[in-house]
Amino acid sequence: MNNVLLNKKGSRLFLTLVLFFLCSQSVSALDVPPLKGRVNDYAGILAPATVRQLEEVLQRFEATESTQIVLLTVPSLDGASLEDFSLRVVEAWQPGQAKLDNSALLLIAKNDRKLRIEVGYGLEGRLTDLVSGRIIRDIITPRFKEGNFDQGVIDGISAMMATVKGEFAATTGKQGPDNSVDPESLLISLLVFFSILGRMLTRTPWLAAGIGAIIAPLFGALALGLGSLWLLALAVLGFVGGLIAASIAGTAGSSLSRRGYRGRTGGFGRGSSGGFSGGGGRFGGGGASGGW
């Protein structure tokens, strides 16, 4: 029962943290549009059939290669610098798998007549600035000059895919960003710990709470290398956990640890249910820009 309680606490804390980070991001001239899918045609320069085709091709590509290629078209940059905006987009969307950083963005600003290929760290070896520049210069812009956006984008994306093909193999299952802590495993190990502690200190729940408040953040800092906010939260969790564990051990005194493990099935995983999201790839400004 207190497992549920703790889980709720954990997810609420998580939500608060997420909200905090969202609010602390500065708002700038041209906002990054929300990520709709692999093809984000906000400028409306592509035919619906092209969008569907690209979406499908890119999805298949990701399934075999784990590399994510994302397209964004915007009507105008509103005076923002192309490189600046492009970097903000990939920092917000974070396409590619964490640790592999295997992704690229094709950004097209219609009215500015500018485009850019932004390349993640993991693909910089293949899709170099030089190759990106050639794709823009020799493959995409000639089509754009004719006004044939569909063909230009299709050819460009195909060239990008051909360039990076074979660089990464598909990974089994999508991975979330690795630096984020799995709150469940953390809670479970804490629960096991508390059940033992609680049984030891049945008579003195406040001492148990105190020890819990000390050991939980210590464990977080040493074993998981968490930041100070997490540590503070863990101290509170530890205090409450110690208290609860002590009282439960006093009354029922039994199978808390086993119950703790059962809770594992109800987790919140990253959306693998058809929706598309970035996986935490990082970018360092690689790629090339061009215009038509």
Add this chain to the structure above:
Amino acid sequence: MKRIMTLGTLLLLLTCILTSCGYNSLQTKEETVFKAWSDIESTLQRRADLIPNLVATVKGYAQHEQETLQQVIEARSRATSIQLSPADLSNPAAMEQLQAAQGELSSALSRLMVVVERYPELKANQGFLDLQNQLEGTENRINVARQRYNEAVEIFNGSIRRLPESLTNKFLLHLEKKEYFKAEEGAKTAPKVTF
């Protein structure tokens, strides 16, 4: 038994105070600054590595631009001769010197790119276009690396001045404030390298 427990609790309390007073996090933040700086250095090196090729290519088409080319070569050798050690990041004079040298190289390069405008054959050369893409990409990487470095410095400098980390730093760590890597003076006025 009881004594061991109180001793253990005290020990834990001490460790906790140390961990939550920024003893570890300050050092992590400083390490982030060093890492960000090494990224800047590698992008600057990347730019320096591109220049000999660029000069050679331009030379083939634009013999009359010896002076501009010479300036680029000299600026490059001055810029590459200045390297900062991690300790120099807290040294305003050293940082100033490096920024000046790199800024000079940037403006020499932009002058070269303006001059190149007069040579249509050069501008149609595939090799030159490739080099130009690489140069632009590198300049962009330098910008990104600089931004990230400055962000890391901001976080670090902020935290060594804030309580309770400031106390930890004052009594235990003695880490120094880091210098920002400012945008080059010339970069604001220099003609933009776009074609």
